[in-house]
Amino acid sequence: MAVLHDEAQAARSANIDTVSGATVTSNGYIRSLQPAIDAAPVARS
């Protein structure tokens, strides 16, 4: 099966829209990546 080399990188540099991880509970939300992503949508009109 395909092996992913350790390309793990900081999420911020990957310009991602959202993160899929094992269930983030409301207690764990603060430490996860998602709040930064949710808080910074790009709005251009």
Next chain:
Amino acid sequence: MTGSGPGREPPATNAPRRAWVEQIMGMPISVHLRGNSVGGAAAAAAVAAVFADLRVVDAVFSTYRADSDVMRLNRREVDLAGCHIDVGEVVELCDLARLRTGGVFDPELPAPDGGTWFDPSGLVKGWAVERAAAHLTALTGPEGLDFCLNAGGDVIAGTATDDSPAWRVGIEDPADLSRILCVLPLRTGGVATSGSAHRGAHIVDPRTGAPASALMAATVTGPSLMWADVYATAAVVRGADALEWLDSLAGYEGLVVSPDGQAFATPGFPVTPS
């Protein structure tokens, strides 16, 4: 598969975006919309409907709420016929999930007092989010909106047209929660990740009642978020043969992370150069 070197793509679209977040079912639920009418009434109404649906699901199914239908069912205060009609639907889906996972997915779990109780949480989350996302699918179409709904790490998306840029879904590195393993491009369907990174060994092997710890995490993507969630949870429990099993599931692709942090993907797992 070897990844490419790190690159920075410019934003794929300059379309307006808006995000909403609420804490429901004990987890953050984020909705991202993209397109010219993100500020309109239809968008606001659709997002509100998503959150409202999930609050109802929480009231019916939460195992953290003593008065939920599921907990009342478990205490024998009510029978299935006396529960919200959705409980019956979930029971049937759990039976199907048990079959499709060879018994690895099983909502009958050992209860603290030594009996068993019915805990369909592993299926309810993906089922509920997929159903609620129908309000957002209604916003897609030509001149419509792209959407991306993330419920505690389960992601479902849709785009206005097939030409819309894909959403870039980062797959969390379970060995370091500030990093991602890869970027999965998603236009439609769902991505679910199961594992022990966030809450310790909360996954139980129903065949033994013991915590399952063979894989740090498993990510599954495919047309149904509910099934992606069920298969990801089953994969973590299965451990050693999980990748082969995921590869055998038509329409679904998976990635598993071994206890030492190595990631392995099925040949068709979609990855975008990150």
